[in-house]
Amino acid sequence: MIKPVLAIHGGAGAITRAQIIPAVKLAYEDALRSILAGGERILANGGSALDAVTEAVRLLEECPLFNAGHGAVFTRDATHELDASIMDGSTLACGAVANVRTIRNPVRAARAVMEHSPHVFFAGDNADAFAREQGLEIVDSSFFSTPDRHAQLIKAQETGVDSIVLDHDGVVDQPPLDESKKMGTVGAVALDAHGNLAAATSTGGMTNKWPGRVGDSPIIGAGCYANNASCAVSTTGKGEAFIRAVAAYDVAAMMEYTGVSLEHAAHKVVYEKLPPLDGAGGLIAVDKHGNITMPFNTEGMYRGSVVVGQAALVAIYRE
Amino acid sequence: MIKPVLAIHGGAGAITRAQIIPAVKLAYEDALRSILAGGERILANGGSALDAVTEAVRLLEECPLFNAGHGAVFTRDATHELDASIMDGSTLACGAVANVRTIRNPVRAARAVMEHSPHVFFAGDNADAFAREQGLEIVDSSFFSTPDRHAQLIKAQETGVDSIVLDHDGVVDQPPLDESKKMGTVGAVALDAHGNLAAATSTGGMTNKWPGRVGDSPIIGAGCYANNASCAVSTTGKGEAFIRAVAAYDVAAMMEYTGVSLEHAAHKVVYEKLPPLDGAGGLIAVDKHGNITMPFNTEGMYRGSVVVGQAALVAIYRE
Numbered sequence: 001m002i003k004p005v006l007a008i009h010g011g012a013g014a015i016t017r018a019q020i021i022p023a024v025k026l027a028y029e030d031a032l033r034s035i036l037a038g039g040e041r042i043l044a045n046g047g048s049a050l051d052a053v054t055e056a057v058r059l060l061e062e063c064p065l066f067n068a069g070h071g072a073v074f075t076r077d078a079t080h081e082l083d084a085s086i087m088d089g090s091t092l093a094c095g096a097v098a099n100v101r102t103i104r105n106p107v108r109a110a111r112a113v114m115e116h117s118p119h120v121f122f123a124g125d126n127a128d129a130f131a132r133e134q135g136l137e138i139v140d141s142s143f144f145s146t147p148d149r150h151a152q153l154i155k156a157q158e159t160g161v162d163s164i165v166l167d168h169d170g171v172v173d174q175p176p177l178d179e180s181k182k183m184g185t186v187g188a189v190a191l192d193a194h195g196n197l198a199a200a201t202s203t204g205g206m207t208n209k210w211p212g213r214v215g216d217s218p219i220i221g222a223g224c225y226a227n228n229a230s231c232a233v234s235t236t237g238k239g240e241a242f243i244r245a246v247a248a249y250d251v252a253a254m255m256e257y258t259g260v261s262l263e264h265a266a267h268k269v270v271y272e273k274l275p276p277l278d279g280a281g282g283l284i285a286v287d288k289h290g291n292i293t294m295p296f297n298t299e300g301m302y303r304g305s306v307v308v309g310q311a312a313l314v315a316i317y318r319e
Numbered sequence: 320m321i322k323p324v325l326a327i328h329g330g331a332g333a334i335t336r337a338q339i340i341p342a343v344k345l346a347y348e349d350a351l352r353s354i355l356a357g358g359e360r361i362l363a364n365g366g367s368a369l370d371a372v373t374e375a376v377r378l379l380e381e382c383p384l385f386n387a388g389h390g391a392v393f394t395r396d397a398t399h400e401l402d403a404s405i406m407d408g409s410t411l412a413c414g415a416v417a418n419v420r421t422i423r424n425p426v427r428a429a430r431a432v433m434e435h436s437p438h439v440f441f442a443g444d445n446a447d448a449f450a451r452e453q454g455l456e457i458v459d460s461s462f463f464s465t466p467d468r469h470a471q472l473i474k475a476q477e478t479g480v481d482s483i484v485l486d487h488d489g490v491v492d493q494p495p496l497d498e499s500k501k502m503g504t505v506g507a508v509a510l511d512a513h514g515n516l517a518a519a520t521s522t523g524g525m526t527n528k529w530p531g532r533v534g535d536s537p538i539i540g541a542g543c544y545a546n547n548a549s550c551a552v553s554t555t556g557k558g559e560a561f562i563r564a565v566a567a568y569d570v571a572a573m574m575e576y577t578g579v580s581l582e583h584a585a586h587k588v589v590y591e592k593l594p595p596l597d598g599a600g601g602l603i604a605v606d607k608h609g610n611i612t613m614p615f616n617t618e619g620m621y622r623g624s625v626v627v628g629q630a631a632l633v634a635i636y637r638e
Binding site for chain 2: 211245
């Protein structure tokens with residue numbers, strides 16, 4: 001009998017230099033544990049991997065601690081542009097949205113694209129309009145804003161660089177991973193009792209990104225991939241590098257074509273193929289046997305996994 | 320010494336049922352030959368594969384016979400939304416734009432994203448704005464319109480279906496491939512004298528597509544991929560299937576991981592992996608040895624190839 005499993009991530013990055021306040025670290029761990037439990041319930045009740053990853057990513061989007069949905073980072077223009085994708089490993093059906101601004105839960109929009117359109121990918125205002133027509137919850141873009149994310153934008157713009165700023169020195173209640181160096185994405189992968197795999201990914205992108213930029217999160221093959229024949233993968237990291245590496249599909253292709261294990265393939269992509277491309281980040285993946293791997297080449301990655309009915313594991317740094 | 324090579328395509332599809340007028344067929348063949356010659360000149364003068372594919376795709380965009388740039392198809396709303404991508408096999412650098420409406424040559428915008436931004440992919444109005452800032456030629460969207468493409472939209476909408484219409488019966492001067500069944504994209508792949516590979520792809524998408532839809536053409540890994548270690552690939556076909564199959568990268572991955580030839584890998588993707596996903600279409604590819612393959616699972620594909628200094632080959636149907 002197949003034991004359903006679920007894994008989630010909330011972004012990868014560098015450990016903050018200042019002293020971590022234990023209570024803040026606990027808040028992140030509690031959030032991961034609670035979100036895992038939300039997805040686990042679906043799998044425990046015989047639900048599909050597709051439903052479990054949709055719900056887990058929806059919960060990650062709802063949590064302001066993570067860079068997706070409410071709590072998404074700001075673009076250079078102090079706006080929000082959200083990306084998401086989802087893939088069903090049993091059919092290779094998939095859906096994605098990019099640069100959406102008013103859909104409360106972008107992962108649900110990605111799923112609606114997959115299930116209710118002849119296409120697999122919509123971008124911009126038309127993606128928002130599609131979600132509205134589908135009856136998904138629409139919010140004002142300010143819904144996604146939090147004071148912490150706005151402070152990050154100001155900090156990034158003060159440094160005068162276009163990409164990632166340096167530090168949060170002096171801030172005392174900072175999170176366990178340095179937000180200014182974090183590659184913020186959320187994602188989930190699951191295996192259900194029927195042996196089906198699914199993956200979903202969602203993000204607000206990079207703080208201070210250029211408006212219109214699309215990262216790897218909505219790109220099937222780069223930020224998200226699922227195939228019952230091999231594995232389900234959700235990535236987080238410097239999106240440009242993950243696109244160049246076709247990172248998510250590369251894990252599956254290596255397994256399919258060389259017969260190596262999930263762990264071997266995922267480690268090879270994260271530790272050998274991504275670094276030469278400036279590919280800081282990590283991924284979570286599960287195979288059809290329920291093996292889970294969560295490698296990252298940064299100092300930490302918010303992550304958690306659970307085999308249904310067993311104790312959940314959550315972690316931020318290396319073991 | 321490496322013999323530089325260039326291959327191009329102008330879309331795949333079904334043979335039209337009515338009698339083909341030889342003069343119309345010749346017009347397509349002449350266009351392919353002339354465009355090949357334009358790219359070949361660059362390679363013959365020691366130019367890069369990247370410059371050759373940029374120029375070949377620019378010429379395909381300029382030609383109203385092909386669905387990219389001037390001559391692009393219409394969306395459901397009678398607008399144009401263009402997608403393009405490019406990848407440099409020597410560095411894995413890449414760039415892409417989606418849903419642009421005013422950039423005369425989307426392939427140049429993709430290249431500008433690659434060379435002059437910290438990102439690799441822009442979508443929508445912000446992609447147009449980026450191209451404008453880069454000094455690329457901006458046109459009114461009506462520049463892309465041709466009477467033939469508008470007639471195709473009207474025909475598609477009269478059938479009352481959202482996707483592909485059936486026939487052009489009764490039209491006498493129709494092109495060699497049934498435009499209503501054609502998967503219109505253009506693309507180029509090249510190997511230069513320095514041993515570097517490059518690929519580029521550009522499209523107007525599908526006639527009557529939903530606004531905001533993004534197909535495979537701007538997706539690195541699906542519609543375009545290049546890596547000196549394996550091959551350069553540009554695809555054309557039902558974009559949704561090519562995204563699900565991660566088709567372009569799959570050719571490269573199969574070569575890298577199993578050691579099969581370019582032809583073997585490309586044929587496997589086109590004849591075995593895409594059809595179960597409803598993946599009508601084809602691709603062109605070249606490897607580091609200058610081998611070329613141009614498989615398609617439709618009745619025809621506009622295509623051509625040349626080894627620098629030798630006679631060019633152009634074809635539409637099977638040999």
